[in-house]
Amino acid sequence: MTISWIQAGLLGLFACLCSNSCMAGQAVGNYTIGRPLVGGLICGLILGDLQLGIACGVAMQLVYIALVTPGGTVSADVRAISYIGIPLAMVAIASQGLNPLGGSAANLAKSVGTLVGTVGTVLYYSVATMNLVWQSFGWKDVHNGKLNKLTAVNFGWPWISHALFSFLPTMLLTYYGATAVTALRNALPMDGVAMKTLFTVGGMLPCVGIAILLRQIIGRTADFIPFLVGFTLAASLGLNLVSVTVVSLLFAVIMYEVEMSKGGGDHNKAVPEGPNDDDEEDI
Amino acid sequence: MENTNNLKKLDHKTLTKSFHRWFWGALTCFSQEHMQTFGYMASMLPILKKLYPKHEDQVKAIQAYTAFFNTNPMLGTVIVGITASMEQARANGKEIDGETINDMRAGLMGPIAGIGDSLIDGTLVPILLGISLGMSTGGSPLGAIFYIVSWVLIAYFGQRFLYFRGYRFGDQAVSFLVGKQGAAIRRAIGIVGSMVVGGVLASWVNVETSLKLYGANGKVFLNLQDKLNSIYPGLLTVVVTLFCWWLMTKRHVSAIWTMLILVVISLIGVLVGFFNPGLSY
Structure with a gap:
């Protein structure tokens, strides 16, 4: 599998649309086009192998199931994961001759994609920094009363940031990276320690993603129980995810009733239960 | 009550325009220094133009929105709706100044960010993704399509609902998020989230x-x-x-x-x- 300039350019365009501070809006761009599952669909269409694209997207989505960006800090960048990582992983899997639906292919995708995604944070900070230039235009316009120009500041100029730090890097990295990834096949034998480690890490990376999510939803020790019940339903009883969701609804209804029937009613605190890093006393 | 006819009222078209500007542009011109400030100004622009016919009044009014703003962009839509109603009250001569508006914004953006991040990024999106992953077995595009359709519909109409709720009820609009019922709903959804995440881990890892x-x-x-x-x-x-x-x-x-x-x-x-x-x- 190779990547042509046209395909690389299309991937670059989607990278502009989807990153954090994306040009297609946060809900559609970042939360839809940017998610690896959707990225896998789009990359599959662009590179002409839908099945492999989806398989890579699913694998990567597991690692990044939680993409919480508290206060605008990111540890990985969706445009790099979805539109550099997935295409390169697809080329790598195709060149290694792995079964696209197999576990090894998924583990390779996770390793390649996560590496690229982590490095991609540079792109995120570059775009956000370059936007300061357009914002300085904006402050001048507000100062001089040229309010109509604010629209261009918010919707127009940032395209230049993305052309430089989303479109170009994605196009160049996917075009030249595809050759490099294919060459890797000869450099690293599959039964060597390096490849074995790469695949083993790939298998474990989703644990980090799930752990990030747990950090978000678990406030006290008892909160682990529904998580473990869900795990047991799927691992031991073999229920699929829709069934697990249906079972969980029962517990949700019970929890809601219990909370509502608690006395007092003076719980009008505006304190979110969200991420608390210093919860030593709870657990 | 003779001046009732002179009261300025924002029409549905202007509000919708303002909402769309937030929906698409909350983070387009994002920087670490000002974050969502420019997205906010851009979405308030249609409101200010409608309420203040005179250019210098528009310039004066927008000063309130030059203050730093950052929150969860989905749930934060309710704050934009609340400011639309406050701005309308200010244009009608109520005792509201830029400082009142900014106190409200600064007071809400923290809690809304915390609730939004755990409710949407930490629970709703993982549930949808978990279900979609289950539909993707064998490289089927069905899961991705299900996610696109379900998420975009929820995000668009959910945010639209929040915007207009904020406009209609002012700062009362957030009580269902931070009050007792809000806490109960969040705990209940949290259970679903935890169990689905456990299921995702067992099914795919x-x-x-x-x-x-x-x-x-x-x-x-x-x-x-x-x-x-x-x-x-x-x-x-x-x-x-x-x-x-x-x-x-x-x-x-x-x-x-x-x-x-x-x-x-x-x-x-x-x-x-x-x-x-x-x-x-």
Whole structure:
């Protein structure tokens, strides 16, 4: 599998649309086009192998199931994961001759994609920094009363940031990276320690993603129980995810009733239960 | 009451325009320094133009929105709606100034960010993704399509609802999020989120050991993975996940360092024969 300039350019365009501070809006761009599952669909269409694209997207989505960006800090960048990582992983899997639906292919995708995604944070900070230039235009316009120009500041100029730090890097990295990834096949034998480690890490990376999510939803020790019940339903009883969701609804209804029937009613605190890093006393 | 006819009222078209500008542009001109400030100004522009016919009044009014703003962009839509109603009250001569508006914005953006991040990024999106992943087996595009359709509909109409609720009820609009009922709903949804995430982990992640001990006659007398499975299926997967959680929550290790620690563990595991992905050409 190779990547042509046209395909690389299309991937670059989607990278502009989807990153954090994306040009297609946060809900559609970042939360839809940017998610690896959707990225896998789009990359599959662009590179002409839908099945492999989806398989890579699913694998990567597991690692990044939680993409919480508290206060605008990111540890990985969706445009790099979805539109550099997935295409390169697809080329790598195709060149290694792995079964696209197999576990090894998924583990390779996770390793390649996560590496690229982590490095991609540079792109995120570059775009956000370059936007300061357009914002300085904006402050001048507000100062001089040229309010109509604010629209261009918010919707127009940032395209230049993305052309430089989303479109170009994605196009160049996917075009030249595809050759490099294919060459890797000869450099690293599959039964060597390096490849074995790469695949083993790939298998474990989703644990980090799930752990990030747990950090978000678990406030006290008892909160682990529904998580473990869900795990047991799927691992031991073999229920699929829709069934697990249906079972969980029962517990949700019970929890809601219990909370509502608690006395007092003076719980009008505006304190979110969200991420608390210093919860030593709870657990 | 003779001046009722002179009261300015924002029409549906202007509000919708303002909402669309927030929906599409909350973060387009994002920077670490001002974050969503420009998105906010851009979405208030149609409102200000409608309420203040005179250009210099528009320039004066927008000063309130030059203050720093950042919150969860989905749930934060309610704040934009509230400011639309406050701005309308200010244009009608009520005792509201830029400072009142900014106090409200500054007071709400923190709690809304916390609730939004855990409710939407931490619960709703993972549930949708978990269900979609289940539909993607065998490389089927169905899961991705399901996610696109369900999420975009929820996001668009949900945010639209929040915007107009904010406009109609002012700062009363957030009571259903932060009050008692809000807390109960969040806990209930949290249960669904936790269980689905547990299910996702069990369905899609599988950490296994290849450690086997051979007896003198060459037969396997200990297959560790089989032993572990007979204790609790998926034990290693849960252990690795809880280890990562412990590192990040209790030891304050960043996600990237946690991944590097996993690389080291994998390397050692491969060298001693604990892990072997069983690869061959």
